[in-house]
Each structure stands twice: as C-alpha cells, then as structure tokens.
Amino acid sequence: MxxxxxxxxxxxxxxxxxxxxxxxxxxxxxxxxxxxxxxxxxxxxxxxxxxxxxxxxxxxxxxxxxxxxxxxxxxxxxxxxxxxxxxxxxxxxxxxxxxxxxxxxxxxxxxxxxxxxxxxxxxxxxxxxxxxxxxxxxxxxxxxxxxxxxxxxxxxxxxxxxxxxxxxxxxxxxxxxxxxxxxxxxxxxxxxxxxxxxxxxxxxxxxxxxxxxxxxxxxxxxxxxxxxxxxxxxxxxxxxxxxxxxxxxxxxGGVNAIEKINNQKAALLYNEIDRNTLFKGTVAVEDRSNMNVCFVMNDANKEKAFLDYATQHQIIGIKGHRSVGGFRASLYNAMPLSSVEYLVSIMQQFEQNNPS
Incomplete structure (x- = not known):
C-alpha cells in the first residue's frame, strides 16, 4: 500500500x-x-x-x-x-x-x-x-x-x-x-x-x-x-x-466529524515529532497546521537517508517544499489515520536504527 x-x-x-x-x-x-x-x-x-x-x-x-x-x-x-x-x-x-x-x-x-x-x-x-x-x-x-x-x-x-x-x-x-x-x-x-x-x-x-x-x-x-x-x-x-x-x-458525518479525525491525526504526528530525538518542528506550536505538518531533522545530514527510508516503505510525498526543505506530511480529509500511524512507526524505526 x-x-x-x-x-x-x-x-x-x-x-x-x-x-x-x-x-x-x-x-x-x-x-x-x-x-x-x-x-x-x-x-x-x-x-x-x-x-x-x-x-x-x-x-x-x-x-x-x-x-x-x-x-x-x-x-x-x-x-x-x-x-x-x-x-x-x-x-x-x-x-x-x-x-x-x-x-x-x-x-x-x-x-x-x-x-x-x-x-x-x-x-x-x-x-x-x-x-x-x-x-x-x-x-x-x-x-x-x-x-x-x-x-x-x-x-x-x-x-x-x-x-x-x-x-x-x-x-x-x-x-x-x-x-x-x-x-x-x-x-x-x-x-x-x-x-x-x-x-x-x-x-x-x-x-x-x-x-x-x-x-x-x-x-x-x-x-x-x-x-x-x-x-x-x-x-x-x-x-x-x-x-x-x-x-x-x-x-x-460532515465537517464536525472529519475535524475530530483531523485533530487526532495531527496530534499523533506532532507528538511523535516532539518525542523523537531525531526530529523537530519548524513553526510556533500554537500555530501548527493540522493539514500540513512541517518538520526537519536535528542533523540535516540524515534527511536524505530518512527520505530514502520512507520511500522504501511506500511513504510518498513527504519531502518539504523546495523553499524550506525538510519534510512536510499533508493530512487532508481523505488521509486515513492508519497512514499517519504507519508514518509514525517508520519514524520510530528510523530512530532505533540511527540513534542520535
């Protein structure tokens, strides 16, 4: 998948x-x-x-x-x-x-x-x-x-x-x-x-x-x-x-129902970014988007390796915009929670394989 x-x-x-x-x-x-x-x-x-x-x-x-x-x-x-x-x-x-x-x-x-x-x-x-x-x-x-x-x-x-x-x-x-x-x-x-x-x-x-x-x-x-x-x-x-x-x-269930799912997806990914020793967010916490989650690695030299690792595991489209670099995971309405859970698991695996 x-x-x-x-x-x-x-x-x-x-x-x-x-x-x-x-x-x-x-x-x-x-x-x-x-x-x-x-x-x-x-x-x-x-x-x-x-x-x-x-x-x-x-x-x-x-x-x-x-x-x-x-x-x-x-x-x-x-x-x-x-x-x-x-x-x-x-x-x-x-x-x-x-x-x-x-x-x-x-x-x-x-x-x-x-x-x-x-x-x-x-x-x-x-x-x-x-x-x-x-x-x-x-x-x-x-x-x-x-x-x-x-x-x-x-x-x-x-x-x-x-x-x-x-x-x-x-x-x-x-x-x-x-x-x-x-x-x-x-x-x-x-x-x-x-x-x-x-x-x-x-x-x-x-x-x-x-x-x-x-x-x-x-x-x-x-x-x-x-x-x-x-x-x-x-x-x-x-x-x-x-x-x-x-x-x-x-x-x-309409906008109210999808908002609850979107909040859950965003919280899951941001929590992992904040917990993981390899990653960090790029914007003010209070202004973080629930649609486009942007983050970088503490060691920029590892970014290509993580992008390659994600691609090998069928995670597509997380490369950050060319003007800012890093990573961007877009969590639009149709993005299933299971895909966000999978991305988090890949981030955790990469951390285990590449200790800071």
Whole structure:
C-alpha cells in the first residue's frame, strides 16, 4: 500500500477514485464517458446543482452566500477578488503569512491599494501574527487560513467589521467554523474537495456590484452567479469528482466529524515529532497546521537517508517544499489515520536504527 502525503494534488477517498474511474469509461450506464458528456445536459446540470448544494449544506451557508465552481485555480482569485471588490483608490487589508498570501498582495496592487497589516516574513513565516489593526476604511481583510509551504494555520479567525475574505485552499471543510462570517472564500479543490481543475468560490452577493470600474465578463462574479457556474464550459470531470468527494464527506458525518479525525491525526504526528530525538518542528506550536505538518531533522545530514527510508516503505510525498526543505506530511480529509500511524512507526524505526 502506498501512503500518499502529497501537498496537492493530493489524496482522495478510495471510493471517489473508483466511482470517478468508472464514469470515465461509462457514465451512469449511458455508454458515454464523463469526459465527453455535454455540460448542458440534464444529467450534468444535476451534478453541478448537487455539488453546489452539498457545499451549502456542509458549510451551513445562509441565503446571502452563493457557491460557484470556476476555472483558473486559486491563483486566479488573487486578481479576481480585488477586481470585483476594489476601485483604484480603495484600500484593502492583507495579512502576509506565506508565499500564497504574498502573491495575493502582489496582484491586489494592480486594482487598488492593499495595505499589509501584519507579516511574519521576517521570521520565515514560522508563526501567525496576533496583534494588528485593520484600517476602518479597508474594503476587506484578506487572510490565508492555512499555509501549505510553512505549516501554519489561523487557529482563531480575526474578528473585524470589515468584509472578510479568505483563501482556504488547503483547509476548507477540514474544521468547523462559521463560514457565514466570510464575505468571500476561495479554494482550489485539489486538496480537500476534489481533482485539480476547479476552484470553489463562496461569495456574499451583497458585496458585489459596488464598483465604478468595468469588470470583464468572465471575471465578474455576478455573471457566474446568474448562470449557475456555467457561464462557459465548466471543468466537467473536476466538478463531478468534487461532487463525489462532497458526498463522501457528508457520509462521514460532515465537517464536525472529519475535524475530530483531523485533530487526532495531527496530534499523533506532532507528538511523535516532539518525542523523537531525531526530529523537530519548524513553526510556533500554537500555530501548527493540522493539514500540513512541517518538520526537519536535528542533523540535516540524515534527511536524505530518512527520505530514502520512507520511500522504501511506500511513504510518498513527504519531502518539504523546495523553499524550506525538510519534510512536510499533508493530512487532508481523505488521509486515513492508519497512514499517519504507519508514518509514525517508520519514524520510530528510523530512530532505533540511527540513534542520535
């Protein structure tokens, strides 16, 4: 058995793979592949509707929030958010807590005046800033709820009177929260929700349509809302895979149930990192991510040996991001507890074979 700890595209539930694979060959006994199925057919419209409804249900959204399935990845949202929410003279507050947050700030400069209200860059993004003020005139506050590269996570969502915008690409639907306090959420699907190729946007429709600037047709959220996420040809297979994954999550008991399992997985691995004489964590303990566990070895010269040992034992995808090195184990919703237990056992074996 291969244990897949990749940061994304990442592990999905086995039953989702099986259903999606079957649909590639023969979708719903139609004799057609889902890859060639028309997006304007009643069958696919039902898939899109179910996927959007499952998102609404799992997030307990109110009637003011709309769910969209869009193209372009979360990186497109770095520009689409300010394009829809900022005029050139408007200010927006941004938190700089990692590479993706920094990229969002860069794109916002093209459409308004982003103000960085806090940053952990000088400490290599090893913590989440706690004390900062948001300007009263800021159109919104932008946060990246989880940082895949550095392994930090906002444990407490900031309370603000400004609109709240969040990139939740790597921890959406992994933990309970009041999603309605956010006026806009965006997330690439390829970590907790489905296959690469689709981006989920959840937006409070009341914040739209307030700008002086013209917005290109494909960039205007209102047009996608009006067309039910089918303003143009949607990524049919990716949306179908999302729907299957959302069905799976609902069957597990929803977000509350999966959060308990995620907490258990993270605690197990962090406890071993803290106990094991060969390893150590890289970020502030109170800000440790439950999705992306980052760690290094006390003796960096042993890192290649451990990576090779893990690979020999069918542990895949734990090499740290090239910008930080070390190791990163991603514990997304579909990661079974048994795989985390197995990784811990391999760490213990390596310690026994390589005493410090």
């Amino acid at each position: 291969v244990h897949n700890f990749n940061a994304g595209p990442s592990i999905l539930p086995k039953e989702v793979f099986e259903e999606a694979a079957a649909a590639v060959l023969n979708f719903n006994n139609t004799g057609l592949s889902i890859l060639e199925y028309g997006h304007r057919t009643a069958a696919f419209e039902a898939i899109m509707q179910e996927a959007r409804q499952l998102m609404r249900e799992l997030m307990a959204l109110d009637e003011q929030h709309e769910v969209l399935f869009l193209h372009g990845g979360a990186s497109t949202q770095f520009m689409q958010v300010p394009m829809n929410l900022l005029d050139l003279k408007d200010t927006a507050a941004y938190t700089d807590t990692g590479v993706w947050a920094a990229k969002a700030i860069k794109e916002a400069k093209l459409f308004g005046k982003p103000e960085v209200v806090c940053s952990s860059k000088d400490k290599n993004y090893t913590f989440i800033p706690k004390d900062f003020a948001v300007p009263n005139d800021a159109k919104y506050l932008h946060i990246t709820t989880n940082n895949t590269i550095y392994g930090t996570q906002w444990k407490k969502i900031p309370v603000t009177s400004n609109s709240l915008v969040a990139d939740m690409s790597s921890d959406i639907l992994s933990r309970s929260m009041n999603f309605n306090v956010f006026d806009l959420i965006y997330a690439g699907a390829q970590k907790n929700i489905g296959a690469a190729g689709v981006t989920i946007v959840v937006v409070n429709k009341n914040i739209l349509g307030k700008l002086k600037r013209n917005i290109p047709t494909m960039m205007d959220y209102r047009n996608h809302i009006a067309e039910g996420s089918m303003l143009n040809t949607p990524p049919v297979f990716a949306v179908y895979t999302c729907m299957l994954t959302l069905r799976w999550l609902k069957k597990q």
